[in-house]
Amino acid sequence: MNNNNEVTLGAPLSGPVLALAQVPDPVFASGTLGEGIAIDPIDNCLVAPCAGEIIHLAHTLHAVTLRADNGAELLMHLGLDTVQLQGQGFTAQVQPGMRVSPGQPLLTFDMDQVAHRCTSLISLIVVTNGEHFCAERLAASHVNAGEPLLRIAARHGHAPRSVQVGEAVQGVAFVAHAGGLHARPAARLREIAKGFDCTAQLSYHGHLADIDSLMSVMALGVDEHAQVQVICRGPQREAALAALLQGLSTPIAGEQPIPVAVASTLSPLPALAAGLLAGICAAPGLASGPLVRLGSITLPADPGGHAPGEQQQALATALAAVTRSLEHTRAKARQRHDSTEEAIFAAHLALLHDPALNQAAEAAITKGSAASHAWSNAIDAQCQLLLDTGKPLLAERTNDLRDLGQQVVRELLGDCGRMPLPRGAIVVAREITPSDLLYLNSQGAAGLCMAAGGATSHVAILARAKALPCLVAMGEALLEQTLDGAVVLDADNGRLELTPDSHRLQQVSDQLAAHHARHQAQQAQAHAPAHTLDGTTIEVAANVAGAQDAALAHQAGADGVGLLRTEFLFADRHVAPDEEQQLAAYQAVLDAMGDNPVIIRTLDVGGDKQLDYLPLPPEANPALGLRGIRMARANPALFDQQLRALLRTRQPHRCRLLLPMVTEVDELLQIRQRLTELAGELGIDSPPQVGVMIEVPAAALLSAQLAEHADFLSIGTNDLSQYTLAMDRDHAGLAARVDALHPAVLALIAQACDGARQHGRWVGVCGALASDPLATPVLIGLGVRELSVSPPQVGEIKARVRSLDLAQCQRLARELLTLPGAGAVRRACEQYWPSAH
Structure with missing residues (x-):
């Protein structure tokens, strides 16, 4: 029997029939790959269980996938662990794309050779797109090839879409995600595919995976920089293909490689001296406290028979x-x-x-x-x-x-709680999960130690973000430690000190106290202006993304907002915020900052920062494409709406506009003209000041011309570095070398400051370099007079400014421009201004 939603499968082999749960393989037995059945074959020819199309043939010839006419995708897998035979003993009778009839031979195999070298000859037939189909067993304990085996029917409400069959489009891409297709990029691909009326598959080394299954995608084991093929079917297949290829070739924003070793087994690191355990540093820092073991839930035996x-x-x-x-x-x-x-x-x-x-x-x-x-x-x-x-x-x-x-x-x-935790504890576990980490951080844990895990795991990323010292891959010995007395976690040096004496504990306590006192002293002076030793004032502002950040920055002593990223208001929405919503958001930031100025960067999207409601064509190199002010000028209605909202804020004199990705003077002049026109329409006599971001070399080289028409310049060192050095800051192998202290980048910063000085304009830095205390004297020496940093660092950077002599900074900063590379600059900075440590 065969109709649009149901098909009866004949047995592809002869032999005893087993339920999947009886198969001696945990992946198949658990139903991970889908519903189905198994046969212990007594013949050596796998035949088609129904009519359909061959959509995949394993390159090792041990498995074949057939799409039935009702859309069900049937994986037939000969034997267990047969992939390791690399095709020896198997002969294919079909190729992908062939149409086959019921009973037609698909694969033949040498039973003696295969049985001798694999775990078992037990073979399986599995419905891999089981979200759309259910399988009903028809055979008893034994079946002959061709006899009824399974009935495959569409699930109620889940009939397959017409896009399961039909014409396909395909393309190739090189995977740009650090580490390949792991959880986050796989999830991103699935979200992209869900936005289109189509089905999508990924092909890698002869294996297919449905993109709607993270497990299937991750199980392909796709490496970074690997070439993969995307196959799309359905009404929106062309648009879906373009979007998925873009998603594969564009790193996730903020994706950064971690330049440390990775370990995910319990193999111990080389032994240290007695009383020490080695580990890999996943998050730096120093801590001391009692060891506390974090346990996991152990399930009682399951008697089965549940409803x-x-x-x-x-x-x-x-x-x-x-x-x-x-x-x-x-x-x-x-x-x-x-x-x-x-x-x-x-x-x-x-x-x-x-x-x-x-x-x-x-x-x-x-x-x-x-x-x-x-x-x-x-x-x-x-x-x-x-x-x-x-x-x-x-x-x-x-x-x-x-x-x-x-x-x-x-x-x-019904056990939603967790064990109580003493504050200041060093938590030990085989692995600590991300949700565990958030709980431990809320309970005041001082550090984390894991027997397994790796330095690029999600929990390691969170530990760094929460400033929790963390060691991973410490081995089974960690779990055997007795929980008595205090220990010292020295993550910077990759070790756990199990038996510190009183002198060592006091030394750590003194170090932590000194750090805390230094931070407290900095915070006590954070609201005071930052003057160099010779009396030059340096404004220390904050980078924020909304009113909550601005309130924290104001509390931290920021002299203003040096960069408000307005993307926060436009992202994660299906429609653009209207003018009133924007006005309320910008006014909230201004209100949170008291009487201090706020620099608001106009919308900086495009390239790899996409908006759902502003579709942009795929670009071979998004960093060099339609982004920043280029995108704004291509969408004048959206840009005008933002400008009107900014003009309507109360106390507009405190509001300063910053234009991203400017490369020539005409761009600035056209925006200024439009701003003046809109201000006139709104009855505003004095429009806000307008500044230009210096984030491409062209802008730095034209700084004098830009400064003639701009009110200030603000240097985005992140983009300026990657464009100057021709290194993508998201590139796994190059990101660590994208250093804004490179002499070439510093030379462009110096040129921007010199150009601004010709017209009496001031220069700020809102990129990551402003938050690096080692760079503070360099930037001041080159002519920067405003540093915009993350809110928690305001006090630290102000304290750094107060320790500096401007004349010395000016002299030494110019000398740095003659050095051969970023490493040499950093070493010189550490020698000239050691107080950074």
């Missing part, structure tokens, strides 16, 4: 609760404009609802398992799938999966 309906409802309720918790965490990160933390928990949300994971749990529940065990086993199987790729970065992502496992199980068991 599937009840367990399915329990799992759905738990998943909904964890979803709400993750969405709340992500929303809080978005409010703080912490894009790194937001991306991590967005990836967790995507993993939580991954079809492969949920199908595996549902399949186990249907067989009578408790929801807690079904979910835990599905998590374990998916973790094993990632570990089997042999990719260290993907192995680290198993920590994210186990985190989700623990959270859901806590909900299922």
Whole structure:
């Protein structure tokens, strides 16, 4: 029988029939790859179970995938662990793209040779797009080839879309994501694909993965810089293909490689002296305190026989609760404009609802398992799938999966709380999950030590963001330590001191106290102006992304806002904010800063910073494409709306406009003219000051001409560095070399300051270099008179300014321009101005 939604499959082999749960392989047995059945073959020819199209043939010839006429995709896998045979003993009778009839030979194999070299001859037929189909077993304990085996029917409400079959478009891309296609980039691809009416697949080394399954994509083991093929079918296939190719070739904003070793096993590092354990530094710092072990939930034995309906409802309720918790965490990160933390928990949300994971749990529940065990086993199987790729970065992502496992199980068991934690504790665990870390940080943990884990894991990223010293990959010996007495965690030097004497503990205490006292002293003077030793005033402002940041900056003593990124108001929306919404947001920032000035950068999107409601064509090199002021001029209605909102703020004299990505004087003049016209329409006599960002070499070289018509210049050292050095700051192999203290970048900063001085204009720096105390004397010496830093660093940078002699800074800064590279500049700075440490 065969109709649009249902097809009866004949047995592709003869032999005893087994349920998937009986297969001696955890990935297949758990249903991770989908519903299906197994046969222990007694013949050597795999035949087509129904009519359809061959859509994939493994390059090792041990597996073939057939798409039935109703859209079901059927994976037939000969034997277990047969991929390691590399095709020896197998012969293909078909090729991808061929149309086959029921009973037509697909693969033949040498039973003796294969049986001798693989784990088992047990072979499987699995529905890999099981979110659309369910499988009903028809065969008893034994079947002959061609006899009814399974009935495949469309799930109610989930009939496959017409795009499952039909003409396809395809293209290739090189993966630009640091570490390859792990959780976050895989989640990003899935989100891109969901926006189009089509189905999308990824092909890599002969293996196919549906892009809507993170597990399938990650299991491909795609490396950074690898070439992959994207295949799209459906009404919007061309648009989807272009968007997915762009997503693959564009790094996620803020994606940074970590220049430290990666480890994800429990293999110990080389032994140190007695009383010391070695580890890899995932987050720097020094701490002391009692060791506290963080335990995980252990499930009791599952007797089975549970009512599937009840367990399915329990799992759905738990998943909904964890979803709400993750969405709340992500929303809080978005409010703080912490894009790194937001991306991590967005990836967790995507993993939580991954079809492969949920199908595996549902399949186990249907067989009578408790929801807690079904979910835990599905998590374990998916973790094993990632570990089997042999990719260290993907192995680290198993920590994210186990985190989700623990959270859901806590909900299922009614145990949502965690162990109490003494403040100042050094927490020890096999692995610490991202949600655990947020809890530990809220409880005042002083440091983290993990037996496993890696320095590029999500929890390591969070530890650095929270300034929690953290060591990973410390080995099993860590878990064997007794929990008595204080220890010292010296993450900077990669060691845990298990038996520090009183002198060492006092030394650490003194160091931490000195650091705290220095910070307190800096904060006590943070609201006072920052004058150099000879009396020159340097304004220390703050970079902010909204009113909450601005309030924190004002409390921290900032002299103003040196950069308000207005993108925060335009991102994560389906429509642009209207004029009134923008006015309210800008006014809130101005109000939060008291009487201090606020520099507001006009919308800086385009390139790799896309907006849903402002579709831009894919670009081969987004950093050199339609972005910043170029994008604004291409969308005049949107830009006018922003200018009107800025003009209508109260006390407009405190509001200064900053134009991004300017490369020539005409761009500035046209914007000034439009601003004057809009001000006239609104009855405003004195429009706000207008500044130009110096972030491309052309602007630095034209600084004198720009300063003639601009009120001030502000240097964006991040972009200026990558454009000057021709190195993408998101490139995994080059990001560490994109150093704004390179003499070439400093020469452009000097030229910008010299050009501004000709017209009596002041120059600020709002890039990351302004927040580096080592660079403070260099920037001041070159002529910078405003530094815009992250709010917590205002006091530190002001204190740094007060220690400097301007004449010495001017003399030595010019000498630095003659040095051969950034490393030489940094060494010279450390010699000339050692107080940076």
